[in-house]
Amino acid sequence: MITAIINQSSPYQTQLGREALDLALVLGTYEQDVRLFFKDAGVLQLMKEQNGEAIGSKDFTSTFKALDLYEIEQVYVLDQSLNDYGLTANDLTIDTVIVDAPEFYAQLRQCQCQMRF
Amino acid sequence: MAKILIIVTSASDHQASISAVKYAQAVLDSTHELLGVFFYNQAIDAANALRSSPSDEFDITNSWVAIGEQTRLIACSAAAQRRGVLNKEEADYHGHQQFNIAKGFEILGLGEFVQLQQSADKVIQF
Numbered sequence A: 001m002i003t004a005i006i007n008q009s010s011p012y013q014t015q016l017g018r019e020a021l022d023l024a025l026v027l028g029t030y031e032q033d034v035r036l037f038f039k040d041a042g043v044l045q046l047m048k049e050q051n052g053e054a055i056g057s058k059d060f061t062s063t064f065k066a067l068d069l070y071e072i073e074q075v076y077v078l079d080q081s082l083n084d085y086g087l088t089a090n091d092l093t094i095d096t097v098i099v100d101a102p103e104f105y106a107q108l109r110q111c112q113c114q115m116r117f
Numbered sequence B: 001m002a003k004i005l006i007i008v009t010s011a012s013d014h015q016a017s018i019s020a021v022k023y024a025q026a027v028l029d030s031t032h033e034l035l036g037v038f039f040y041n042q043a044i045d046a047a048n049a050l051r052s053s054p055s056d057e058f059d060i061t062n063s064w065v066a067i068g069e070q071t072r073l074i075a076c077s078a079a080a081q082r083r084g085v086l087n088k089e090e091a092d093y094h095g096h097q098q099f100n101i102a103k104g105f106e107i108l109g110l111g112e113f114v115q116l117q118q119s120a121d122k123v124i125q126f
Helices: A016-029 A040-046 A060-070 A079-084 A101-109 B015-028 B041-047 B060-067 B077-082 B088-094 B110-119
Strands: A003-007 A034-038 A075-078 A097-099 A113-116 B003-008 B033-039 B073-076 B105-108 B122-125
Touching: A003 A016, A003 A040, A016 A034, A016 A060, A016 B077, A016 B110, A034 A040, A034 A101, A040 A060, A040 A075, A040 A079, A075 A079, A075 A101, A079 A097, A097 A101, A113 B122, B003 B015, B003 B110, B015 B033, B015 B041, B015 B060, B033 B041, B033 B110, B041 B060, B041 B073, B041 B077, B073 B077, B073 B110, B077 B088, B077 B105
Parallel strands: A003 A034, A003 A113, A034 A075, A075 A097, B003 B033, B003 B122, B033 B073, B073 B105
Antiparallel strands: none
């Protein structure tokens, strides 16, 4: 079963992003095929040079750099969401595949288990 | 016949949490198999035995307790600690005098979810 973790929430307003990443890493630890999808405000989780501590929140987003260690290699970002926030690939902390909506949802359809955070 | 795993991430004051209860009951009443219900994120509050719903409102926690007589109810340990839902062992470990996990709920790690997912045909999120 291929698992998609869909991140659509901003990094610090709720615990959703942090707990979604925790789940992805545990799936990776158990050698499951897990793929990450970022859309809407979820793309903000991938921005470089975050400082969660300044607002009393742990910066979990630096852990994205460790995804390779868990063999989580497929990370898709919806291009329209990046545009909405005025971001480009250069603003992101890890290498991702930036795709348009048809490709984003085509990739998502490959995943039998989809969870949204 | 499908093996179904439910993951609830919505808070108990969200309509999705009531839908989750009704879906779980429907699976139990069907020929399909419910492997369990995993509580994560804000859904942890459903496992708090101290929740006391007004008598004319839907009682999420006691609805799950009833469903727990027929399937496993599992609350993620890290998510539960973060939100103040503890069983006796966790309370002792963290030096608290009280614990508040509702009847029938287990507190286990995310690894338990992954193991259940491996046996599931479908995973449904609420």
